[in-house]
Amino acid sequence: MFISPYEKVGGLVWVPRMLRKIRLRASGQLPDDYLPYMGLGFDRRCVRFLGVTYEALVERVATGGTDEEILEWCFATGKRPSEVEIHVWNEYMIKRGWRDTDSPSIDLQEYKEKYGLGHRSDIRTYFDFYEVDEERKP
Structure with missing residues (x-):
């Protein structure tokens, strides 16, 4: 989906x-x-x-x-x-949740815990989380 x-x-x-x-x-x-x-x-x-x-x-x-x-x-x-801005955007987005410097209202580990994925050390970014979480859904 x-x-x-x-x-x-x-x-x-x-x-x-x-x-x-x-x-x-x-x-x-x-x-x-x-x-x-x-x-x-x-x-x-x-x-x-x-x-x-x-x-x-x-x-x-x-x-x-x-x-x-x-x-x-x-x-x-x-x-x-620009090409440089696109590169920076992609790198920023792909790495969100991993060593973030700003403080989101909920950090990635808390998010993983909330959805029963707290034990998954392979989920290191929000993009990783979305992919794993959506694989579990019907």
Whole structure:
């Protein structure tokens, strides 16, 4: 059902996953436990990076189009990151939860414990967590 957070469009991680969740919500297929996080967390970081609002992105996704077309809209509406900015974005996102310097409201270990994965030492980032957690879901 979901796309790995590691998947890329236009060289950017997270974007395909965020767009998929928007589409699933619009079609009524997004599981309820995802609803409170829509537009927050990594989604919020992503739209800020792209210089668009989440609400405008949701409206654009509703008009249809491929991930590539929607990302091009983001670039035209917000900003087109440079190759270096894309590299920094990807590295930042991929490593979230591992040696973070800012203090999230809940750290990765607490998150893993909450979802019964506290014993998993192989889950070192939030991206790792999402992949493992979603493999367990029907």
